[in-house]
Every structure is written in structure tokens, then in C-alpha cells.
Amino acid sequence: MPHGALVWELTIALIVGLLLFDYFFHIRVAHVPTLREAAKWSALYVGIALLFGGAVWYLGGTEMGVQYYAGYLTEKALSVDNVFVFLVIMSAFRVPPEDQQKALLIGIVIALLARSLFIWIGAALIERFAWVFYIFGLILLVTAGHMLVPEDERHQEGESFILRLTRKLIRTTPHYDGDKLFTVHEGRRRMTPMVLVIVALGLTDILFALDSIPAIFGITTDTFIVFTATAFSLLGLRQLFFLVEGLLERLLYLSYGLAAILGFIGIKLVLHALHENNVPFINDGAPVKVVEISTLVSLAVIIAILVVTVTLSLHSPKGRAKLAVGRLRRRLAAYMSLEPSASPEERQASFARLLEAEVAVRALPEQWRARIEERQTLREMLADAHERQIAAERPEL
Known part of the structure; x- marks a missing residue:
């Protein structure tokens, strides 16, 4: 598949077109996507990415096609971890659910621009310095080890730093004005x-x-494949955010799977660096005869790790318990946040969903209910919710 200017221009036009389509037809009017809507559009973006890979395979050959799919799968798996942090950020800033889509899309555009810059820098370094593969391999091996740290601890430090930094550098109004970036506050544009x-x-x-x-x-070191696999993995990230209610809690072993993938690719990079070695203090600057891992083997390993990770997570009793508790917490928060002006029908529907989640948690074996964090607090909040519903159903005197 030739990488001429026309190919690049058509590819970038397709990506920009998809982003503009997302803006004008989905997020221009603020709303909370339904699960069906998120699933439909998420499947569409995955389908487009897979079809693009088919075109790469057909026009560029088997090797390029395998490189694209291996890269896309890896980036897509890592993007699920991104969504976990997005959820935390949205919660920390108390973003109204109906206004989250615009923030996500703009954040994705920023990510695409930043990653494009990193790709060009990385490609330039690789072309000039073979030892860069050692650094990349070391980064991935360290990251793989970091992935084994419990999820809450792993994200806490980075999230706290980002939240503190943004709040310190940017002064804003105390309240949102829909999904607007600027508004008039106390007579001034803020x-x-x-x-x-x-x-x-x-x-x-x-x-x-x-x-x-x-x-x-x-x-792969093919800049076109690196860019397109990265871009298409990001394009469906907004839809994935609204599709993963409870999914991240259910994918109990995702971090271990990601650690295995990053560790595997890190080892592959180090082996490649040894094969291309020109560092004076390693083998006197001469290449080292080592086994190199082919792209086809890489794709097979990545798929196998993801299948095993998802299968173990979905069949884990602990995962099912975490899913049930997480659903209860979300529905409890939704009920308690209802405005006093909420209609009786809306309040009753929300309480019915809460009761359904509560029954599911009470049906769990005691060994899993005993592990619920802040169990007593959750009990007190549930009791408060029941009292509110009784009061709301009590006829006025």
C-alpha cells in the first residue's frame, strides 16, 4: 500500500470527517446517550476501523494488514484503561451527564493531535537512533509492572496531580452553564x-x-500504520465511555492482561534492539544474534491474552459481585440526586431500579457482601432512600 500524499490526505479527511459527523449529529444537542445508542455507534466505529484494516490488508499485503490489526487491538485494549480515568475525572468535576459528550470529544481531538506529534517524534528518533528501541522496551516493561499495582492505587497519584494542576492553572466560574466553555459571570466573560x-x-x-x-x-515502525491504528482506536472512545457502565468493574483481570501485553511487546522491542544493536558497550557495538518475534505471532499472542483475560473476568464470582455492588451504588446515587421537583412517576421508576439492584446484592453470598467497602455507610444510605420514598408516597394531609 503506497504511502503517498494522496493516501495520507484521504485518510486524514476520513478521520476529520468522522469527528465532524460525531459533533454535528451526536453531541451538538446535549443529551445522555442510551445504552442502545452507545452500543450501536460504538459497533459502527469498530466496524469502520476493521473495514479500514481490510483495505490496508488488500492494498498493502498481509504483513501490513496484520500490523494494523495487532496495533489496533493493542491500542483499543489500552483505551479501556483510559475510560476508567475519564470516569474518575467526570466524577471529580461533577460534570452533568448530559454535558459529558462535548468534553469527551474535544478531549479525544486533543489526544489525537498530541499522539500524532509523539508519533512523528518517535518515528524520527527510530530512524536515526536504533538504541531508542531499548528505551521504548524499558518503558513498556516498567509500565507492565506498574499495571500489576491495584487499580485504585495505580491511578490515584496521576489523577490527583492532574486535577490539582488544572484547578491551579485555570480559574473558572463556580458553576457549569450547560456544555458551554465560556459564559458571562458577574458581568465578565469567564x-x-x-x-x-x-x-x-x-x-x-x-x-x-x-x-x-x-x-x-x-x-510496527510504519508511521502510516501507527497513526491510523492509534486514530481509529480513539475515534470510538466517546461511545465506549457511555457503554462501560459496570463493564470496567466486571473486567476484573484487565490490568493483568494489559500488563502481559505490554510486557510481551517490551520484550519484543528489547530483542529487536539487540538484533539492530549499535550501542558500543553491548557486544562491542555489534548486532546480537537473538530470536525476533514476528508480527503474526504478536497478533496471535495479543488476541490470546485478551480472550483469556475477558473469559476469566466474566466467569469470576468476584467480578459478578463487584458488578452488582457497583450497580447498586450508581442507582442509589441517582435516586438520592433526584430534584424535589421530580415527578412521582420518575421517582418511583428510579426507586424500582434501586430496589432491583439492592435485591441482587442481598442475594450475593455473605463472603462477597462482607468485602463491600464502607458497608455500614451503604446500609445507612439505603435506609435513608427507603425513608425518602415512604415520605414521597405518603399523601399530604
């Missing part, structure tokens, strides 16, 4: 907290790029 959210999402994506870009360079 930025809204939505700007903070977008900056935090952008900074988070830049930090994630430090892991994901070396990972895909471990699969």
Missing part, C-alpha cells in the same frame, strides 16, 4: 468548569500516550 474538564482529559491522554505509542512502535 471560562466555565468545562474548560477544566477538557484540559484534564487532554493531559490524561498525553500521559497515556507515553505508554501506548511505544507499545504500537513495538508492533
